[in-house]
Amino acid sequence: xxxxxxxxxxxxxxxxxxxxxxxxxxxxxxxxxxxxxxxxxxxxxxxxxxxxxxxxxxxxxxxxxxxxxxxxxxxxxxxxxxxxxxxxxxxxxxxxxxxxxxxxxxxxxxxxxxxxxxxxxxxxxxxxxxxxxxxxxxxxxxxxxxxxxxxxxxxxxxxxxxxxxxxxxxxxxxxxxxxxxxxxxxxxxxxxxxxxxxxxxxxxxxxxxxxxxxxxxxxxxxxxxxxxxxxxxxxxxxxxxxxxxxxxxxxxxxxxxxxxxxxxxxxxxxxxxxxxxxxxxxxxxxxxxxxxxxxxxxxxxxxxxxxxxxxxxxxxxxxxxxxxxxxxxxxxxxxxxxxxx
Numbered sequence: 001x002x003x004x005x006x007x008x009x010x011x012x013x014x015x016x017x018x019x020x021x022x023x024x025x026x027x028x029x030x031x032x033x034x035x036x037x038x039x040x041x042x043x044x045x046x047x048x049x050x051x052x053x054x055x056x057x058x059x060x061x062x063x064x065x066x067x068x069x070x071x072x073x074x075x076x077x078x079x080x081x082x083x084x085x086x087x088x089x090x091x092x093x094x095x096x097x098x099x100x101x102x103x104x105x106x107x108x109x110x111x112x113x114x115x116x117x118x119x120x121x122x123x124x125x126x127x128x129x130x131x132x133x134x135x136x137x138x139x140x141x142x143x144x145x146x147x148x149x150x151x152x153x154x155x156x157x158x159x160x161x162x163x164x165x166x167x168x169x170x171x172x173x174x175x176x177x178x179x180x181x182x183x184x185x186x187x188x189x190x191x192x193x194x195x196x197x198x199x200x201x202x203x204x205x206x207x208x209x210x211x212x213x214x215x216x217x218x219x220x221x222x223x224x225x226x227x228x229x230x231x232x233x234x235x236x237x238x239x240x241x242x243x244x245x246x247x248x249x250x251x252x253x254x255x256x257x258x259x260x261x262x263x264x265x266x267x268x269x270x271x272x273x274x275x276x277x278x279x280x281x282x283x284x285x286x287x288x289x290x291x292x293x294x295x296x297x298x299x300x301x302x303x304x305x306x307x308x309x310x311x312x313x314x315x316x317x318x319x320x321x322x323x324x325x326x327x328x329x330x331x332x333x334x335x336x337x338x339x340x341x
Contacts (some may be wrong), residue, residue: 007215007217007218007236008218009038009043009207009218009220009236009237009271009272010044010214010215010218010219011043011044011045011046011067011212011218011220012043012044012045012046012217012219012220012221012222012268012272013046013048013070013201013205013220013221013222013231013235014045014046014047014048014221014222014223014264015201015222015223015224015227016047016049016051016055016056017187018187018224018225018241018243018259018302019222019223019241019259019263019264020035020047020059020264021259022259022260022262023259023260025133025305027059027062028262028265029071030262030265031262031264031265031268032062032095032265033265034265034268034273035063035268036063037268038062038272038273039064039065039266039271041273043272044067044214045063045065045067046067046068046069046070046159046205046208047059047060047069047070047203048069048070048074048205048221048231048303049069049070049071049230050071050072050073050186050193050227051071051072051119051136052071052072052112052114052115052136052137053069053071053076053078053082053114053115053312054072054115054135054136054137055135055136055163056069057082058135060080061177065080066080066250067080067301068080068085068208069090070201070204070205070208072112072155072156073134073156073184073186073193073199073200073201073227074088074196074200074201074202074203074204074205075087075088075089075155075156075196075200075204076114076155076201076215077204077208079243084114084162085211086176086204086207086208087153087155088155088198088199089153089154089155089196090154090157090181090195090196091092091181091335092149092150092154092157092196093181094177094180094181094194095111095145095149095154095157095194096146096149097176097177098157098159098177098181098194099111099145099146099149099157100146101172101173101176101218102159102169102173103120105128105165105169106161106165107159107160107161107165107166107169108123108159108161109145109157109158109159109160110126110130110139110157110158110159111145111148111154111157112150112154112156112157112158113152113154113155113307114152114155114157115137115141115154116137117131117136117137117138117139117140118138118139118140118141118142118145118148119140119141119142119143119145120141120142120143120144121141121143122139126160127139129160129190130158130160130191139276148164151310153187155196156193156194156195156196156199157191157193157194158191158193158194159191159192159194159265160190160191161190162190163189163190164188166185166189166191166192167189169192170183170185170192173192173194177194179197180197181194181195181196181197182194182195182197182198182199182200183195184200184226185225185226185227186225186226186227187224187225187226187227194261198225200230200231201227201228201230201231202229202230202231202232202233203230204322205221205231205234205235206234212252215236216234216235216236217236218233218235218236218273219235220237220239220267220268220271221234221235221237221238222234222239222241222264222267222268223238223239223240223241223244223248223252224240224243224244224248224259225244225245225248226242226245226248226319228248229247229248229251232248232251232252232253233251237253237254237271237280238251238252238253238254239252239253239254239255239256239271240252240254240255240256240261240265241255241256241257241258241259241263241264241314242255242256242257242258242259242261243258243259245262249325254267254271256270264328282291298303
């Protein structure tokens with residue numbers, strides 16, 4: 001779908017890590033202004049993430065949003081007041097089987113139940129990598145996870161380990177579990193997530209659009225990883241970030257710059273706000289321009305640099321895995337099927 005013929009964007013679905021946040025887990029001024037401008041225009045902003053609602057809430061507050069949030073890879077959808085409106089849970093027997101199989105092979109298993117995160121024992125390395133960086137709730141330590149799977153709703157499991165071993169575990173679990181669960185990776189090679197069958201952000205977004213009575217053609221979705229692909233394909237305009245793997249770019253309608261170059265802002269400006277990124281900039285008259293240099297007296301102190309245009313997230317919100325990703329080269333917006341420039 002071309003920009004010239006697209007329908008009006010009524011909803012933007014966007015992930016946090018790798019999209020809204022830059023590689024230093026910062027919310028840049030340009031991205032914040034683009035999101036706020038879209039919200040002020042009446043466009044619904046929907047955060048769609050693999051994180052818990054606890055990790056998303058500060059950004060909801062930051063932009064004063066009244067729209068729902070999709071969390072835990074689409075397994076929970078929250079209203080603006082923080083109440084769950086839709087959820088999907090993993091079968092207890094499947095969860096028990098996965099936990100036993102993974103732990104017997106040395107993987108650390110994490111259980112997610114709503115905003116609760118539960119582990120068998122403390123693991124400082126995993127806690128720093130997952131909870132501190134993701135600004136997730138501190139894990140509850142309960143002993144053997146198999147003992148509690150029948151006592152509480154289980155939305156998903158995550159297994160942590162060496163990337164090569166995780167790749168093998170994913171294949172092995174698919175053989176062991178079959179259609180009883182869905183394996184998913186969200187751009188973090190050290191982790192595989194085990195979800196209920198058919199679960200995805202795309203499925204959750206489809207249900208949300210029915211609730212809001214918004215046509216998928218009026219949706220802009222922005223993503224960069226496997227867990228975003230169905231959402232990109234559902235939306236009228238699916239945009240892949242520049243650092244995304246090639247199969248994600250191939251499944252999108254457009255490719256923009258990386259999150260190091262404000263790619264999310266570029267997508268929102270171009271497709272939701274109607275700002276042409278190729279439009280020539282209007283230069284001020286010569287007599288209104290700032291001088292490029294100002295003579296100073298010998299020994300006078302140099303002028304201080306300007307701010308870097310980035311702001312810390314509220315409540316210290318941070319992201320996992322960005323430091324593990326290679327810094328991508330900027331990608332010029334391109335239509336699907338064309339060179340990624």
